[in-house]
Amino acid sequence: MESLIAAAGRAVETRDGRALAALLDADARTEPLASHLRPRVAELGALCARALPEPFDELLASRLRALSAAASRQFVEAFAQQDACVSAFHRVLQEGGADWLLPALHVVDRAIRRLALQADAQLRARGEKADRLHDAVRILTRSFTITITDRAPLEVSKKWGALAVINELFRVYFRMNNLRLCANLIRAVDGTGFPPFEQFPMAQKVTYKYYVGRLSMLNANFTQAEEQLMYAFEHCPRESLKNKRLCLMYLVPTRLVLGKLASVRLLAKYALHHYAPLCAAVSKGDLRAFNEHKETHQSLYIQQGVYLIVERAKTIVYRNLFRQLHALIGSNKLSLVQMAAALSAVGVEMDVDELECILANLIYLNYVKGYISHQKRFLVVSAKDPFPALSAVALAP
Structure with missing residues (x-):
């Protein structure tokens, strides 16, 4: 544990974001880290303070406490500690020239989402209110705001961290079935100030x-x-x-x-x-x-x-079915009564009125070229290309 803290101190001193990200991504479920963390959780604040400047000491101590709690399957406590970790991270990230921290931001944001899911599962099992995923939205939205509103030159902009945060928010919104909030994220990516998508x-x-x-x-x-x-x-x-x-x-x-x-x-x-x-x-x-x-x-x-x-996709099934009936009957003038009888013969029961509605819809969608004579109960299809290729049909929402 001491070597991990010392390595984090060196990563901060040298502004090595990738090294710091790798250390923050440590898995406390594996030995020997878990065995070292459990009995010394109370010492983490002092140990990190000796090796790291503020608020990096708080950031790392909170992350290690979260790892220790998660290793003991105390996911509600782990989420609370990870929340403190990300809050400290946000304070550092708001400073100028902190773009080197973006790889580490991805790690702590991913962790907050995963711990929120685990904490909510644990809360539901206890019969308590499961709302940590909503808290994760608040935390991730803060990460999004900090990255997307950065005004530094593009080459050192924190905007390069925005797409990873957007992806984490997508995961949460889909999990919560709150997809309307995704529109703001897409607008941000499509906006003029967003870095070139191809370079991510x-x-x-x-x-x-x-x-x-x-x-x-x-x-x-x-x-x-x-x-x-x-x-x-x-x-x-x-x-x-x-x-x-x-x-x-x-x-x-x-x-x-x-x-x-x-x-x-x-x-x-x-x-x-x-x-x-x-x-x-x-x-x-x-x-x-x-x-x-x-x-x-x-x-x-x-x-x-x-x-x-x-x-x-049933629309395509109808289109292909009626195309086969047209080929079988061999005429461009098809009796709706005959078509209904043919459908019944292959096990598809459909009265003439229902058949007429389906055909009208296919004509409207350009799957069939022709018209319906309602009075005479006939479908008249075009002599040329009565069933256009599907690739040529423009689907309307």
């Missing part, structure tokens, strides 16, 4: 694109969502199978709505087998198989937050 570390860019892609998907901006999630997927390291799978979990249904189907091989590689029959049903226009699969996996899709996106 790849890991931060991938995380940002992943969350913005999910937001675009939920807002039915599927073209944007595909672009953002594809960026995140393609730039994840090959060995990061878990993160690549997370990207695909939302990229596959997004592309499905756009009429782009994932291969069975890709789905098998990332253990997303449940999407394979869904893609097959969309491709074949098999409405019955689509509905059965959706109902079977309803709880999974709701849990993943993609149920409404999967439901929206």
Whole structure:
């Protein structure tokens, strides 16, 4: 423990932010650090004060107390100590020329989020109010404000630390299901004073694109969502199978709505087998198989937050189904009564009025070129390209 404190003193003296970040990121669950911390927690303030100037001594002492409490599974106390650590960090960060501390800021911000989740779980288990994640929002928002409002020249600006803080806030907002607050973060990144996005570390860019892609998907901006999630997927390291799978979990249904189907091989590689029959049903226009699969996996899709996106893919199923009926009947003038009978023959019960509503919607969305004669109960489709390619259809939110 003494060697860790001494190393932190040297890191502060030499302004080595990466070294300080590595020390603050120590894991007290592993020996021998945990065994040294537990009996000497009361001494930490004095030990750190001898090796570090104010408020770095308070910063490190609070962090070590948080690690000790977490090692003993006292997560509520660990969160309180981490809160004191980040508060001390904010005081240092507000000084001029403190941009070297940004790597360490990422460490303490990540720790406050993780400890908030653990503390809330512990509080819920006790039957107490679990509100530490809300406190984490307050703390992280302070980090965001300090970084994003820095007026130092760009090369030494604390704004280079803003994207990592934004990603932590994304994680919290998604966890709290409070996505409306994400708009302010996106506006900050898109603002004129923000550093060039391309110059941030790849890991931060991938995380940002992943969350913005999910937001675009939920807002039915599927073209944007595909672009953002594809960026995140393609730039994840090959060995990061878990993160690549997370990207695909939302990229596959997004592309499905756009009429782009994932291969069975890709789905098998990332253990997303449940999407394979869904893609097959969309491709074949098999409405019955689509509905059965959706109902079977309803709880999974709701849990993943993609149920409404999967439901929206039904439009593509209808389009492909009616295209097959058109090819089977062999005429550009299709009787709605005949179409309903054909659907019934393949196990899809639908009366003529419902069929007419669905076709009207497909025509409105440009999936079908034609018109409906309501009085005569006919669908008349264009002689040329009656079912435009899905890539040519512009999806409206």
